[in-house]
Amino acid sequence: MTNIIVLGDYESVFINSPKLQSLKDLNCRIQIYSKPMSGTKVTEALKEADIVILVRERVKLTKEILLELPNLKMISQTGSGTAHIDKVQAEKQNIFITLTGGTSGPSVVELTFALIIGSMRMLPIHQKNLMENRWIQTPGFELQGKRLGLIGYGEVSKKVAKVASCFNMEVVTWRPTGEKGDEEIKVLPLEELMKTSDVVSIHVRLVPELKGVIDAQKLQLMKKGSVLINTSRGGLLDNEELSRLLENGHLLGAGIDTFPEEPLVENIFKNAPNVLLTPHM
Structure with a gap:
């Protein structure tokens, strides 16, 4: 019997997956964990695992953990991120890593613009005022004629740039490689x-x-008065400094979908009235 362990299924979506029965028909024993875990708890959960399915990048598989799992043969990762897996150690132990196909690109593009518009139009502050019976009209800012700076210029960024052109925004980018590709933007x-x-x-x-x-x-x-949007990963920026710049009013707003540690337990932005937060949607 093949033992398959699912880690990080916070939303309990795997338990209703029609593919579970297909695996059971192949003589697989499946265990699903929906609570956050780390360290020794991960080792304990995987001690008899042949295969582990990781939902997003919620559970880290460090060198120390992998060394305690001599029977592990395969890591199946939902999504394409692998920063949470020690790939060098996995290769040493001949653990095969697979990534899911497809992309959530359209979803990221749509959420990016929801956060941009919400931040520029100061929706968090309007919502709070109205909930507290205060009628204060602060229009915020239009996107037309504003400069959108894209950190990175991959498939998602290119789609974001295309939408931005519909709002008559000027789009510029920075590429980690420092090289200009085939893009037509600056x-x-x-x-x-x-x-x-x-x-x-x-x-x-x-x-x-x-x-x-x-x-x-x-x-x-x-x-001063600009906006930052992060729909990539929380570990890419200094969230503490971002929170400070929001609280002191230097930034007009921010839209944050991802956090260094998920699920979010300690909300570093709790005192910032001008931030839109979404739970890694």
């Missing part, structure tokens, strides 16, 4: 992009060389 140094953009939107993968790429100094370069 490529800028990261510091210049941060200084001159009305909206900065992050669209790069969380790889070791980009962890914390948008640090405190980069955030401090942003224009």
Whole structure:
């Protein structure tokens, strides 16, 4: 019998998957964990596993954990991110890693613009005022004529840029490679992009060389009254500094969909009235 363990199914979607019965018909024993876990709890859950299915990047498989799992043969990862897996150690143990096909690109593009518009139009503040019976009309800002700075220029960013053109925004980008590709938009140094953009939107993968790429100094370069959007990964920026810049009013707003640790337990943005938060949608 093949033992399959599912980790990180916070929404309990796997239990209703029609594919579960297909696996059971193949003589597979399946266990599903829906609560967050780390360290020794992960080791304990996987001690008899032949295959582990990871939902997103919610559970880290470090070198220390993998060394305790001599029977593990395969890691099946939903999505394409692998920053939470020690791939070098997995290769040493001949653990095969698979990634799911397809993309959630259209969803990311739509959410990005929902957060951009919501932040520029100051929707969090309007919502709070109306809930507290205060009628205060602060119109916010139109997107037309504003500069959108894209951190990264992959498939998602290209779609974001296309939508931005419908709003008559000027679009610029920074590429981690520092090289200009086949894009027709302007490529800028990261510091210049941060200084001159009305909206900065992050669209790069969380790889070791980009962890914390948008640090405190980069955030401090942003224009007063500008907006930051992160629908990529929380580990790409200094969230504490972002929170400070929101609270002191330097930034008009922010839209944040991802966090360094998920699910979000300690909300670092709880005192920022001008932030839109979504739970990694």
